[in-house]
Amino acid sequence: MRKLLLILPLLIASPGWAAESWGLPGEEAASFDGKVVDVQCVLTKDCPKDCGAGRRQLGLLKKDGALILAMKNADPFAGATRDLLPFCGKSITVDGLFTSNEGVRAFALQRVKPPGGEWIAANGFVRDWAKAHKLKPDSPQAEEWFRHDQTVAGRIKAEGKLGLGPGQ
Amino acid sequence: MSAISSKRWMVVLAGLALAVVAIPPSRGAGHRVKLTGEVIDSWCQTTGIMVALGTAHHQCAIWCAVGGIPVGLRTSDGTLYTILRVDKDKANVANPRLLRLQTHEVSVEGDLIERDGLRYLLIDQVMDDHGIINQTHADSGIQPFGE
Numbered sequence: 001m002r003k004l005l006l007i008l009p010l011l012i013a014s015p016g017w018a019a020e021s022w023g024l025p026g027e028e029a030a031s032f033d034g035k036v037v038d039v040q041c042v043l044t045k046d047c048p049k050d051c052g053a054g055r056r057q058l059g060l061l062k063k064d065g066a067l068i069l070a071m072k073n074a075d076p077f078a079g080a081t082r083d084l085l086p087f088c089g090k091s092i093t094v095d096g097l098f099t100s101n102e103g104v105r106a107f108a109l110q111r112v113k114p115p116g117g118e119w120i121a122a123n124g125f126v127r128d129w130a131k132a133h134k135l136k137p138d139s140p141q142a143e144e145w146f147r148h149d150q151t152v153a154g155r156i157k158a159e160g161k162l163g164l165g166p167g168q
Numbered sequence: 169m170s171a172i173s174s175k176r177w178m179v180v181l182a183g184l185a186l187a188v189v190a191i192p193p194s195r196g197a198g199h200r201v202k203l204t205g206e207v208i209d210s211w212c213q214t215t216g217i218m219v220a221l222g223t224a225h226h227q228c229a230i231w232c233a234v235g236g237i238p239v240g241l242r243t244s245d246g247t248l249y250t251i252l253r254v255d256k257d258k259a260n261v262a263n264p265r266l267l268r269l270q271t272h273e274v275s276v277e278g279d280l281i282e283r284d285g286l287r288y289l290l291i292d293q294v295m296d297d298h299g300i301i302n303q304t305h306a307d308s309g310i311q312p313f314g315e
Contacts (some may be wrong), residue, residue: 024217025216071238077235081236106211121207125235146234149234152230
């Protein structure tokens with residue numbers, strides 16, 4: 001049961017669960033406004049077009065100057081870049097969770113809402129992965145994308161599940 | 169004080185004032201670091217779930233890195249750094265170089281930028297790659313599903 005509770009945050013993908021508890025350490029539900037930014041751009045002034053076109057970690061720059069890295073989205077084992085990229089440079093409202101552990105505070109994105117728009121569940125990774133593989137997002141393969149992804153399969157074939165060599 | 173020396177002082181003071189204005193705020197400025205630690209998945213490490221270290225978590229760390237979760241570096245004192253760049257590649261979502269380094273113990277050199285509670289690392293050189301040395305699977309199996 002404890003293990004199930006621990007992995008639940010990575011498995012939940014339902015929009016209905018947005019801004020609700022994942023049972024994380026130091027968890028804190030949060031809703032705030034911010035401008036979608038390329039984190040590396042903000043920190044180093046190296047700013048490619050379109051916030052890096054999906055190849056850069058994205059975050060939210062609040063009006064008070066606080067930079068929030070969006071570390072996770074609502075898909076299993078996936079980040080939030082695809083959820084934020086359509087709003088690069090624009091101000092949006094987000095729902096999610098902060099979690100604190102060992103002195104580090106991280107943000108998991110659950111929903112985004114553009115000005116005047118509707119809430120959108122932060123399931124962009126699986127949505128795009130399914131589309132690229134001509135599948136429905138709720139298909140069994142897409143829901144367990146990590147077991148069917150070619151890049152993952154290539155790494156695991158080369159170095160094994162433990163990383164100690166093929167077959168190990 | 170003569171009129172000429174007064175003018176000189178005014179010029180000097182004006183120059184100093186301009187210099188103060190021209191210095192950018194220190195917020196976000198980085199400094200050089202050399203660090204040794206394990207390449208890890210930032211989310212699992214931050215939340216403290218699924219062991220999040222070593223061989224037991226290697227497959228999960230690959231899943232998360234391919235899924236676009238930031239890859240990090242954890243030093244032996246438990247400090248977590250979020251990697252934004254490695255070598256000359258400024259991409260940091262599913263970066264192939266970071267995928268190959270996942271779970272390895274590495275020594276790196278680069279710039280550290282601290283901002284709003286997170287430590288961001290821009291690696292410009294991986295000086296040593298010791299491979300995977302943290303064998304956690306004997307105690308923890310394969311996380312999170314045991315297979």
